[in-house]
Amino acid sequence: MMITEPALTTKQLRIVDAAMRVFADHGYRAGTVQLVAKEAGLSQAGLIHHFPTKEAILMAVLEHRDLEDGVVIQPAIDEGATVVEVYRRVLEYNAEHSERMRFFAVISAEALAPDHPAHDYFRERFHRTATTTLGIVRRNQADGTIRDDLGAEAVAELVVAVAHGFRYAVLVGDDLRHQLGILDALQQLLSVPD
Numbered sequence: 001m002m003i004t005e006p007a008l009t010t011k012q013l014r015i016v017d018a019a020m021r022v023f024a025d026h027g028y029r030a031g032t033v034q035l036v037a038k039e040a041g042l043s044q045a046g047l048i049h050h051f052p053t054k055e056a057i058l059m060a061v062l063e064h065r066d067l068e069d070g071v072v073i074q075p076a077i078d079e080g081a082t083v084v085e086v087y088r089r090v091l092e093y094n095a096e097h098s099e100r101m102r103f104f105a106v107i108s109a110e111a112l113a114p115d116h117p118a119h120d121y122f123r124e125r126f127h128r129t130a131t132t133t134l135g136i137v138r139r140n141q142a143d144g145t146i147r148d149d150l151g152a153e154a155v156a157e158l159v160v161a162v163a164h165g166f167r168y169a170v171l172v173g174d175d176l177r178h179q180l181g182i183l184d185a186l187q188q189l190l191s192v193p194d
Contacts, residue, residue, distance in 0.1 A: 008064070012050050015040045016064050019057045024103035027110055028058055028118070055117040062107070062121055065100060069093075073132075082145050083136040083156070084187040087163045088180065094167065095176045101167055133160055146190040155190065162186060 008016065018040035022031040033054050037047040051057040072093045076086040094101045111118040134156040141148040146155070166179045 008060070009050070011042075012060070013064075015042070015047055015050055015057065016061050019061045020065070020103045021099060023058065023061065024099050024106055027106050028054075028116070029110065033057070058107070058117060059121070061103070062118060065104065066125070068100070077136060080139075080143065080145075082140050082187065082190070083133060083159050084146075084183055084190060086136060087159060088183050091163065091166055091170070091179065091183070092176075095170050098171070101171055105167060105171055130156060130160060144192055147192055150190070159186070 015036065019036045022035045022039050026035065033047060034044055036057060037044045040047060051060060069090060072089050073086060076089050107118055108122055110116055111122045113119065134152060137152045137156045140146040141152060169179055170176055
């Protein structure tokens with residue numbers, strides 16, 4: 001599941017961070033290269049030296065965001081965490097970095113349009129997420145940490161849907177502790193009874 005990106009320079013990371021803020025606030029369509037350059041403290045020409053197009057900037061932000069998620073997800077998978085615990089860790093991390101969540105929510109909504117430059121990216125990402133989640137569920141069922149009388153595919157789809165809902169709930173101001181409590185309830189529903 002780990003996504004790797006080419007090593008970004010310090011200046012490129014500054015641009016990626018600036019672009020995330022701009023796109024979170026304005027969306028991709030209204031977030032201009034000029035706004036990103038200003039937010040990064042660069043001239044437009046200086047920014048274009050590192051990322052030749054606005055689409056290249058967007059893709060760099062998306063890839064970097066996925067890489068950061070992988071830094072949270074992969075250790076949880078390696079530790080044998082349940083699927084709910086994996087998503088809990090991602091939710092907690094993203095809640096601490098709400099700008100990442102806002103960016104993701106805005107761009108994923110915009111990317112529903114087939115002509116959006118991130119449309120295919122999100123379709124592929126959703127497939128990748130579903131496949132990874134299904135793998136975790138199957139491992140959890142095999143090791144007896146979650147019920148195996150439920151279809152693995154249905155459990156994986158449920159967990160992915162719940163996680164997407166939590167992102168929006170937290171963004172609109174629902175208390176993170178409340179959302180984590182719901183995850184605890186989901187874990188209890190999926191756990192093998194004692």
